[in-house]
Amino acid sequence: MNYLNETIDSLHKKLADKELTSKELTEQTLAGIKEKDEDISAFITVNDAATDVAKKVDTEGIKGNLSGIPIAFKDNIVSNGIKTTAASKILYNFMPVYSATVLEKLESAGAINIGKTNMDEFAMGSSTETSFFGNTHNPWNLDYVPGGSSGGSAAAVASGEVVAALGTDTGGSIRQPAAFNGIFGIKPTYGRVSRWGVIAFSSSLDQVGVMSKRVEDSATVLSTMAGHDYHDSTSSEKEVPDYRANLDKDMSGVKIAIPKEFWHEGADPEVIKQVNAAIDVYKKLGATVEEVSLPTLKHAVEVYYVLASSEASSNLQRYDGVRYGFRAKDVKNIKDLFVNSRSEGFGDEVKRRIMLGTFALSAGSYDAYFKKAAQVRTIFIQEMTKVLDKYDLIMGPSTTSAAFKIGAKIDDPLAMYMNDILTIPANLAGLPAASVPAGLANGMPVGLQIMAKPFNEQAIFNAAYALQEENKFYEKIPTALKGED
Template sequence: MNYFTNDLTKIHAQLVNKELTSYDLTKQTITALKETDKKVDAFLTLNEEKALEMAKAIDEKGIDPANLLAGIPVAVKDNIMTKDLRTTAASKILENFVPVYDATVMEHIYAHDMVPIGKTNMDEFAMGGSTENSAFKTTKNPWNLTKVPGGSSGGSAAAVSAGIVPIAFGSDTGGSIRQPASFTGIVGMKPTYGRVSRWGLIAFGSSLDEIGPMTRSVKDNATVLAAIAGFDEHDGTTVNKKVPDFTANIAKGVKGLKIGLPKEYLGEGVQPEVKAAILAAADKFRELGATVEEVSLPHSKYGVAAYYIISSSEASSNLQRFDGIRYGVRATDVKNLNDVYVRSRTEGFGPEVKRRIMLGMYSLSAGYYDAYFKKAAQVRTLMKQDFANVFADYDLIMGPVAPTTAYGIGEDVSDPLTMYAGDVLSVPVNMAGLPGLSLPAGFAAGLPIGMQLIGKAFDEQTIYQAGYAFEQATDFHKETPTLGGNN
């Protein structure tokens, strides 16, 4: 099966017409995965035996003609709980952890007869933007194997970009779906906070995390989001709001839409080729009948600083549960209980996780809470107000996902501040709890450039509508990587 040329609609037709079985499709996918992943290193754990059993059962039950996702192989980021399948969050502290329950998103995946074939690599506990912070391996960008695929959902992005699977699931705390989607030339959606249940997602920043789909096309992405969204009684932050059919008006076009282009998103630090691609995309939207005008999000320049204080503070609280007692790695040759805590965490956590725990604990400590955490929370409110002011007059906001294209493996990993600065365009969306979509909008030196479309809360439909119109009017999404060759 060629996932570069066959979208969900085409694959589904073959399954319904019995030109193909889910078992054969799954087997082909796993065979191709084993070969391709030798170059890309996108996967941490395979689910081969169980996936083939599931596919066989789906075939015996029969493919539901109304379910576009039935029998489709998918990949799952390794911070999403999978019952009886190893879930590590790419950390040594959870190296041999096997959950006893499924995340709510996994229940939706099984309910729609999707077939999870494996767990994908990531930055440890989702802390990073390059997938170089994994305790186990470094994932490569299929467009150039010397470049990073982005992060923290780099394994999921690379799996889709390399044509291993048509769908992968990631999580986005400060851009961790959108940035790797941008770097690898695919479509990634960070839904509105509360749209998708976080139950069973290993927490990083609880007020920021969100699970979302990564696909090769906008329409496929919209189909998948509708399948995993919805209220969950296990997650008090989900909103009891009806999930619409995101594909219903997807071909409606953008005529009459008003789109804001923040001047702050094209300022200093944005690569010239990235800026040119976004300005060209703005012109394309104008050609298609939309109004695109310059707007301002004045407090976005404080976003990175505020984000890292809030997310690290929440992480320092969330990661206290990893103590070497209840689950995960426990240090040996210890003398007392304090030794168990300190040694287990010292041996189990990587440098980036330790760095964020220390930053978070400092920000929450007595004497510094008002100066750091409280101030960051106030800035977050101002950022939300900026978005509200723009959305009073505009339907969408557009801009780059990241200031640059994918950089070289090892290039920035030793400089955390440079890595953090790369999140400047993606973190405001999480701080405000809004939906954001990354989709291909150009190339620079053979590497993809992603455009970001940001919408009002729970208005993913308008984002998909605009994204689909742009996709149909351009050919960027048709380009495919040659796994490190001459792209």
């Protein structure tokens, strides 16, 4: 099965018309993963039981659009009976006894969990290079990173291994890899999707989203998995619309804000050129485009890394070598068990953020760092709200550059953190945001970022769909994929 030429709708039609069974589709998907993943390394674990699940779907009959469709899940989304590692040594053998709400909802709709994708360890990174299980490679150039932390999910979609995959986004971890891989990726409003069963990084920022080559496929998946969950008190009770059914590419009368601060001085001119060309498409389609200012944006990276690291230091306290996961050997007492298990089980980037967060929360630093960052976050939310009171959408580049070479930035944490400068704002404000392909810069994909008012994912889907139908980027085949047509 070549997913590069298929959509959820086209696959559903084949399954419903009995041109193909779910078992056959699943077997073909597993075969494609086995072949392509020799180069891409998008998966940590492939679900060996997927074919049995597909047989059950065939027996019960094809119903909704997702029935019988294989979907990949980022490996921080817990799955009952399937290893879930968060790409960390400390969870290398963790076998959950329940599934995350998003996984349960999709499986209830008949979707097949085909496997768990690679990621930066505990979602901490922007290149999928901090994974304990090794690097994932960008399908456009195997020497380049796929972005992160949801790099495995992005590469799996871009290479045609699956039609859609779930990721998580804490500071851009869906949108940045979506941009680097030339696919669509959406982070919904904070609270739109349950976080229950998602291994936590930063609880006030984390959100589950979807990645696919086509906008309409992500719309289908998000409609199915969104909604209130009594397990998650932060999930919203707002009604979830049928995003796929309501897709509309009419941009006439839409007001678009372009924050001047998004045109970062360090941005690649080729990236800016492609993004400007995409924005010109909206002007041609009848939208009003105006420049605005978000003065506090310059502090976004600092605010994010103080808050996110602080929450991470708290969330990761549970990994102590006692209850589950990696346990250090040859320890003499309980202190050795804690210290050695965490020292050997966590990678360098995770340790760095735990230390930063613990320092920011310490008695002598709380007011100067954590409290101050929270206050600046509030100011930033107010600025974003003020802009969205006057405009329907905010647009700009998803990233300041296209994908970079593996190893180019991994030893420079500050350079790596700056990869998130344009995507962090949506997480700090809890806004829905997406990246849609805008073109190519030096042969590598570039993404246009779109943000909207809280719970107005439909406006993002519509705007992304309009651009998709104009540039038809989904027709482009990643250059590292040999023999694809």
